[in-house]
Amino acid sequence: MPSVVFRRGLDLKDAVAADLAAAYHSRIVDEIRESGFTRVTGRLTIHLAREFGFCYGVDRAVDYAYQTRKRFPDKRVFLTGEIIHNPHVNDRLRAQQIRFLSDAAERDTVLGPDDVVILPAFGVSVGELARLSREGCTLVDTTCGSVLNVWKNVRRYAQDGFTSIIHGKADHEETRATASQATDFPSGHFLIVRDEAEADLVCQFIRHGGDGGPLLAHFGGSLSPHFDPARHLARVGCANQTTMLMSESLRIGEMFREAMRDRYGEAELAARFRAFDTICSATQERQDAVIGLLGEHALGLMVVIGGYNSSNTCNLARICAERVPTFHIADPACLVSDLEIRHRPIGAPSTAAVSEVVTRQWLPAGPVGLGLTAGASTPNNIVGQVIERLSAWGTPG
Ligand code: SF4
Numbered sequence: 001m002p003s004v005v006f007r008r009g010l011d012l013k014d015a016v017a018a019d020l021a022a023a024y025h026s027r028i029v030d031e032i033r034e035s036g037f038t039r040v041t042g043r044l045t046i047h048l049a050r051e052f053g054f055c056y057g058v059d060r061a062v063d064y065a066y067q068t069r070k071r072f073p074d075k076r077v078f079l080t081g082e083i084i085h086n087p088h089v090n091d092r093l094r095a096q097q098i099r100f101l102s103d104a105a106e107r108d109t110v111l112g113p114d115d116v117v118i119l120p121a122f123g124v125s126v127g128e129l130a131r132l133s134r135e136g137c138t139l140v141d142t143t144c145g146s147v148l149n150v151w152k153n154v155r156r157y158a159q160d161g162f163t164s165i166i167h168g169k170a171d172h173e174e175t176r177a178t179a180s181q182a183t184d185f186p187s188g189h190f191l192i193v194r195d196e197a198e199a200d201l202v203c204q205f206i207r208h209g210g211d212g213g214p215l216l217a218h219f220g221g222s223l224s225p226h227f228d229p230a231r232h233l234a235r236v237g238c239a240n241q242t243t244m245l246m247s248e249s250l251r252i253g254e255m256f257r258e259a260m261r262d263r264y265g266e267a268e269l270a271a272r273f274r275a276f277d278t279i280c281s282a283t284q285e286r287q288d289a290v291i292g293l294l295g296e297h298a299l300g301l302m303v304v305i306g307g308y309n310s311s312n313t314c315n316l317a318r319i320c321a322e323r324v325p326t327f328h329i330a331d332p333a334c335l336v337s338d339l340e341i342r343h344r345p346i347g348a349p350s351t352a353a354v355s356e357v358v359t360r361q362w363l364p365a366g367p368v369g370l371g372l373t374a375g376a377s378t379p380n381n382i383v384g385q386v387i388e389r390l391s392a393w394g395t396p397g
Contacts, residue, residue, distance in 0.1 A: 003113075003132065005139045009064055016066040023092055024054070024062075026384025039387065043367045044394030046387060047297050051289035053383055055282030055376035057144030058084045061121035064142045068118055069096045072138075077116045078106075080124050080132075081173060083142070084377035085310035088331065111135045122174035123147050126184045146242050146280035147174060153276045154181045157237035158188030162274055163224075165202070165256060166192045167249045168241030170222040172311060175241045183224050189232045192222035199252045203259035206233050236260065237274035243312035243376070245319070246279045246287055282376055283312050290316055290373050294323045300368040302326040305386055306375030308344045308356075313375025320371070321346040327362060332385040338363045338393040363393065 029048075032039045037048045054062075061083055068077055081102035082090050090100070098118070099106060111117065113136035119129070123143035132139060154164045164182045168175035170192045182188040193199045198218075205215050212229030224232075238256055240249040253275040260273040293299070302320040306313025308330055317328040327343040329335065334342040334356070341362040348355075363370075370390065374383050 003135075003137050003139050005141055006064075006068075007141045009060075010067040010071045010140070012067040012070050013063065015070055016063065019066055020063060024089075024379035024381050026380040028384040028387050029053075029380045032387065039391065041391040041394035044390060045367070045369045046390060047293055047299065047369060047371050048383075048387075049286070049289040049293045049371070049373035051282075051285040052372075053374045053376070053378050053380055055280070055286075057121045057146060057280070057282065058377050061142035061144070062089060064140055065093055065098065065118050066096075068116060068140045069098060072116050075114060075116050075138075077118065078109075078111070079118045080120060080128065082309075083118065083120045085307040085313075085375075086377040086379070086382075087307060088382060089377065089379060111137050113137065116140065119143055120173065121147070122172075123151070123177040124173075125177045125180035127180060144242070144280070146278075146282070147178070150178055150239050150242060150278040151181045153237070153278060154178055154190070154239050155184065157239070157274065158182045158185040161187065162235045162237040163189040163191060163232045165199075165236050165238050165252075166190055166240060167194075167199070167238070167244050167252050168192055169194060169311060172241060174243075178239065178241070179224070189224040189227055191219060191224070191227065191232075193252065194222075196248060196252060196255065199255050202233065203255050205229055206236075206256075206259040207262050235272045237276070239276060239278050241311065242278060242280040243283050243310075243315065244279065245315045246284050249279055250277075283315075286312065286316060286373065286376060287319060290319055290371075293371050293373070294320065297369050297371065299324050299371040300364050301362070302371040302373070303386065303390075304328045304373055304375070305383060306330070306378045310375045310377050313378070314344075314346075316373055316375060317344075317346050320373075324371070325362075327359070329386070330356075331382060332389050335386065335389045 032048050037050055039046045065083055077098045079098055079100050116138045117132055118140045119142060121142050121144045157164045166175060166178055179190045182190040215229050236256055238253045257273055261269050264272050302324050304317040317326055320326040326346060327341050329343050340360050342356045342358050345357055
C-alpha cells in the first residue's frame with residue numbers, strides 16, 4: 001500500500017503551541033534580547049550573539065513532531081533517528097513515546113501501514129525513503145527546505161554528468177542523504193571532502209592525474225560505488241552540507257575551480273565545473289553574528305552551547321576559538337562551578353560520543369566579558385538556564 005506523506009504539517013500548529021512554549025521558551029532570553037543582547041551581573045558581562053539557537057528548519061521539525069503525536073495519539077510513532085542534534089529535544093520526544101528507529105532496542109522492529117514515521121530536518125537517503133514507502137507507513141516529512149535545495153543541485157549535477165563534490169562529514173545524516181541523491185541516477189557519482197586538506201588531495205589528482213589507487217584508498221566510504229577518479233573527476237559540481245563553515249566551503253569551491261582551470265584551461269571551465277552556494281541562511285546568519293560579536297566586544301572568553309554531534313555548533317566553536325578561549329558545552333550541567341567546566345575539545349570529531357574534558361579555573365578573575373551563542377538545534381530554555389547559572393557567579397555570594 002503506498003504511504004501517506006505529510007509535508008506541510010498536520011493542521012495542529014495552534015494545538016501544540018502551548019506545549020512547545022512550555023518546553024522551549026525562556027523569559028530570561030527574551031529579557032536579554034530586549035536589553036540589547038547584553039546582561040550585566042556583578043563582575044560578569046554576558047554578550048549574547050544577535051542570531052543564535054533554533055533555526056527555521058529545526059523549529060518546523062520539532063513543531064511537526066509534536067503535531068504528529070497529537071494527531072495520532074493511539075498509533076506507534078517513530079523517528080528514523082535524532083530529529084535534531086540536541087539531546088534535550090530528543091529526550092522530550094522519547095518522553096512522549098516517540099520511538100527512535102536508530103536505537104539498538106528497535107533493531108528488530110517491523111514497520112507496517114499502521115505506523116507513523118517522522119523524517120528529520122536533515123532528511124533521509126533515497127533508499128531509506130523507498131523502504132519506508134514500501135512498508136506503507138504514514139510519513140511526516142520535516143526535511144528542511146534548505147536541504148531540499150542542496151538535493152535539487154546535486155540531482156541536476158548527476159543528470160548533467162557532473163560528479164558532486166560534497167563538502168561535508170561522510171557520517172552525518174544530511175550528507176549521506178545528499179550523496180544518495182547523486183546515486184539515484186544510473187551515472188551519478190559523488191565524493192565527500194571533509195576539509196581543505198582532503199580537497200587538496202583531490203585537486204592534486206585533477207591537476208596531475210596518475211594512479212587513482214591512493215585516492216580511492218583514502219576516501220573509502222566517502223565515494224560513490226565504482227568511482228573511477230580519471231573518469232569521474234573530469235566534470236565536477238560543488239555542493240555542501242548546509243551547516244559547514246561558510247568560509248571553508250567557499251575556499252574549497254575555489255580550490256576545485258582552480259584545479260579544473262589548471263588541468264583543462266579557461267575555455268573548458270564552464271563545461272567542466274559548477275558551484276552552488278548551499279550553506280543555509282540560518283547557518284550563515286549564526287556564523288556572521290558570532291563574528292560580529294567577537295569584533296564588537298572585548299571578550300575574555302566564549303561559551304558555545306549545543307550537542308557535541310551538532311555540526312553547526314562545532315563550527316561556531318571553531319570560529320570563536322581562533323580569537324578567544326572557547327568552551328563548547330552540551331548543556332547547563334557542564335558549568336559545574338565557576339572553577340570547573342566540562343566541555344568538548346574544539347576540533348574533535350563531531351560525534352555524540354566524543355569525550356568531554358574538564359578545565360579548571362576557566363572563568364577569569366575580575367571583570368570579564370563573556371560571549372555566548374548556541375547552535376541551530378539548541379532551544380532557548382537551555383540558553384536561558386546557562387545564562388542563569390552564569391549570572392549567579394557574577395555576583396559575589
Ligand atoms: S541548519 Fe539550516 S538546513 Fe539545517 S535545519 Fe536549520 S535551516 Fe535547515
